[in-house]
Amino acid sequence: MGTRRTELKAAAPVSAALVLMALAFSPAHAQARDPLPSWTKGPTKSAIIQFVRSVTTKGSKHYVPPEERIATFDNDGTLWVEQPIYTQVTFMVDRVKELAPQHPEWKTTQPFKALLEGDMKTVAASGKKGIMEMLAATHTGMTAEQFERIVTEWVATARHPKFKRLYTELVYKPQLELMAYLRKNGFKTFIVSGGGIEFMRPWSERVYGVPPEQVVGSSVKSEFQIKDGKPVLVRIPELNFLDDKAGKPVGIYEHIGRRPILAFGNSDSDMQMIQYTKAGDGLRLGLFVHHTDADRE
Amino acid sequence: MGTRRTELKAAAPVSAALVLMALAFSPAHAQARDPLPSWTKGPTKSAIIQFVRSVTTKGSKHYVPPEERIATFDNDGTLWVEQPIYTQVTFMVDRVKELAPQHPEWKTTQPFKALLEGDMKTVAASGKKGIMEMLAATHTGMTAEQFERIVTEWVATARHPKFKRLYTELVYKPQLELMAYLRKNGFKTFIVSGGGIEFMRPWSERVYGVPPEQVVGSSVKSEFQIKDGKPVLVRIPELNFLDDKAGKPVGIYEHIGRRPILAFGNSDSDMQMIQYTKAGDGLRLGLFVHHTDADRE
Structure with missing residues (x-):
């Protein structure tokens, strides 16, 4: 993350003040504990x-059983970069170029x-x-396994236009730490993203320690078919669920x-998830990443 | 399960013969190991x-990593009784009676x-x-939490018409053993049922050791709403997914x-799940419960 700085604000109960803080790498002499x-x-x-x-101290009035x-x-x-555009959009653009012949x-x-000519304004204007x-054209028509392979290969080679690094290297170290800390304390960590569920699953375990079954996301429909005598799932060009x-x-x-x-989010897309989380009984925590990079927007 | 007997057949590769065996309780002197x-x-x-x-022996050519x-x-x-009718149908009948006033x-x-008059033939004839x-009428219109409470209360009191025991007591002991054995060996055990996902989740952890997030089932749609200032999920009378x-x-x-x-099933409803499981690379096991109770069908 280099010298990147991120601010967090705690989504406190409506009645409480918002808490702001600066997030940065700790000095080398930080306590081992x-x-x-x-x-x-x-x-x-x-x-x-x-x-x-x-929530983990037995006898505490806020104790929550591990499950x-x-x-x-x-x-x-929240977990990785989303600028200048969503990584999955870059994936889509690359796929269109690769499939163009x-x-x-x-x-x-x-x-x-327009996309092939690099005219992204016209692409954006094409709307939903x-x-x-x-x-x-890029996410459907193939089997589940084929799509997994396509994503895996892309993620292993595609580089961020500015940072020139693999996208999976552009994950926020403090968040990896937080997820590991939560898991050590008996939490199950889930990703709940507006992005494609099958675009994240092939690498979420390796990169975040979050297995595919703990990834929730948007999806297209799929269909069980027997192809050349082999049972497969084929991805269908129809929206199944919009996780936003x-x-x-x-x-x-x-x-x-x-x-x-x-629950941890960073934008309006996450408001309802955080509202829903905080409306439950007992102690709840909702957190927002508040990006303050000068060159982001 | 009393003196209940169940036969299992292994869904062997197409080319191999089916293996049949009788399942029964072990004698008291069974080895502790x-x-x-x-x-x-x-x-x-x-x-x-x-x-x-x-699959668990490192170095074995069939080794599969825990994840x-x-x-x-x-x-x-497969895991509990399904006779004389699906338990969830009994739940539905009980709910109609309770809501009738x-x-x-x-x-x-x-x-x-017809249902209120006990004329199940006419009920069945009403079709899909x-x-x-x-x-x-019985599964929608309420919030997620309300439905969970309704199911929990019903499951805590409703008794099987013949065995006069709670449904959650009518689970197959050999299967509980098998699931525990698999988990002890690093497996994650999932339920994949044609029944309602939210009908199973309230008790699946207590009864089977399978947490809600590892239950897959049929579902109705739900909608995020703010009700009396509180964010809730409301169950909508529209089929979301048929897991059959x-x-x-x-x-x-x-x-x-x-x-x-x-994968473990017991009927035609499970054929595709078992086909899909067995079509993967490496060693796979598909199993069928083959019921042989004289008085079942």
């Missing part, structure tokens, strides 16, 4: 540590034509319809079946 | 133990009228439309994101 060495001392770090102690210690994290902008018609069909067409905004609590209900006790 | 004491010695028990050893040891179990007829119109509207109406037959591999893909290496 510090469970979150990449987090600067301050109210957010204290709130997290106090929260974890309260109910569910923590949910947004992905883009097999689709001569794209030279004259929007939004493909254009995005669905590009999504269908009010969709996030729904995705949590469907996949997890329990209300989280801790 | 036997990981499956309720299972009679025989080819199925040997196949399971051999399979678990192969990929996914086992899926059907519920009705608030719905005087049901006295003259089918299929409610009738079932959807009863499902909507070809839907089972789809449900597995959506929820788990990995192909199981072991």
Whole structure:
């Protein structure tokens, strides 16, 4: 993350003041016992540590049994970079370029034509319809296993336009620390992202320590078919679920079946997830990454 | 299970013969080291133990890392009784009766009228439309938490018409043993049922040791709403997903994101799940409960 700085604000109860703090790498002499060495001392770090102690201390009035210690994290902008554009959009653009030789018609069909010419303004102007067409062309038609291979290969080689590093290297170290700290304290950590569920699963375990079954995201429909005598799942060009905004609590209900006790987001897309988390009984913690990079927006 | 007897057949590769065996309680002098004491010695028990050893032994050519040891179990007829009718149907009937005083119109509207009069033939004849109406009336309109409470209370008191015991006492002991044995060997055990996901989650952890997030099932849609200033999820009278037959591999893909290496079913509803499981690379095991109770069908 280099000299990157990120601010966090705790999504406190409506009646309480918002807590702001600066997040930065800890000095080399940080105590070995510090469970979150990449987090600067301050109210957010204290709130997290106090929260974890309260819910894990037997006899505490806020004690939560391990099986109910569910923590949910947004992905883009919360766990890894989301600028200048969502990584999955870059993936889509790369896929269109790679598939273009097999689709001569794209030279004259929007939004493909604009995309191939680098005219991103026209691509953006194609709206939801254009995005669905590009999504269908790049994310569907293949089997589940084929798509997993495509994503795995892309993630292993594609580099961020500015930082020139693999996207999976552009994850926020403090968040990796936080997730590991939570897991050490009996939490199950889930990703709840507006991004494609199958775009994250191939690398979420290696990069975040979050196994595929603990990833919740948007998805297209899939269909069980027998192809050449082999049972496969084929990805269908039809939206199955949009895990964004009010969709996030729904995705949590469907996949997890329990209300989280801790949720971490960074944008309006995460408001409902955090509201839903905090509305449960007992102690709950909602957190927001507040980006302050000068050159972000 | 009393003197209940169940037969298992291993869903062997297409080219191999089916293996049949009788399942019964072990004699009192069974070896303490036997990981499956309720299972009679025989080819199925040997196949399971051999399979678990192969996939967990480091250096074995069939070794599977712990995170990929996914086992899926059907519920009705595989983990607990499904006769004389699905337990969830009994729940639905009980709910209609309980809600009837608030719905005087049901006295003259089918299929409610027939159900309240105990005329199950007419209820069955109402078909998919009738079932959807009863499902909507009994499974939707309330919040996620309210439905959880309704199921929890019903499961704590309702008794099987013949065995006169709680349904959660009518689970198959050999299967509980098998799931515990698999978990002890690093497997994650999932339920993949045609039944309602939210009908199983409130008790699956206590009864099977399977947490809500490892339950896959059929579902209705839900919607995030603010009710009296409180964020809630409301259950909507619209089918979201039917986790049956070809839907089972789809449900597995959506929820788990990995192909199981072991699947256990008992009927045609489980064929595709077992096909999908066995079509993966490496060693896979598909198993069927084959019921032979004289008085079942």
